[in-house]
Amino acid sequence: MTADFLTATRTFYDAIASDYAERFRSEYDKRPVERAMLEVFVERVGAGGEVADLGCGPGRVTGRLAALGLSVFGLDLSESMLAIARRExxxxxxxxxxxxxxxxADGALDGVLCWYSSIHTPDDRLPDLFREFRRVLRPGGHLLLAFQVGDVARRHENPWGxxxxxxxxxxxPEEMTALLADAGFTLYSSTVRQPDAELDELSPQAFLLAAL
Known part of the structure; x- marks a missing residue:
């Protein structure tokens, strides 16, 4: 496996972890669509379901899922992000x-959350990523995938100095849906909301909920 993008991602988030966590501390207060999508995911998985929050960052969504009744753990490349997640x-x-x-283990999970964390995976590795999600989900398990909509990457340089x-x-969304189908997933819902100027967003936001 080519690890260059993994190293770049880990280095970036290790550097910005504290600033990122502070900047987005109360972000979900202003994101009703996101809150609603997480609640739908929780309902589809079912109370007590075993879930992985992959690319969990400072653990804010992990904590929200736990508060909503899931048995959830978080995974991230960045130890600096994980230190914040564990503390909070x-x-x-x-x-x-x-x-x-x-x-x-194969089939060990009832749900997988990939919340804006596939956005650093190169296009040619997305099929591998979605097959790995399928591997760890039991039959009937659910995946919630969130990402920004568009065709051109946005480069973040020197954030917070x-x-x-x-x-x-x-x-x-249609391209991601096709890749999910190739990996064995069936789409349950596709939601796209437009960018919110108050949140300084430049792109629409997509939320795909799929099941095995």
């Missing part, structure tokens, strides 16, 4: 790793 969610489990190679750079890849 002391009762939850957080592990370092790549979502392309999960240390999870840190000397790091990373591309945030944008995708089309």
């Amino acid at each position: 969610n002391p009762g939850l489990r957080f592990v370092q790793g790549s979502m392309l190679e999960l240390e999870v 840190h000397r790091v750079t990373l591309d945030f890849l944008r995708r089309r």
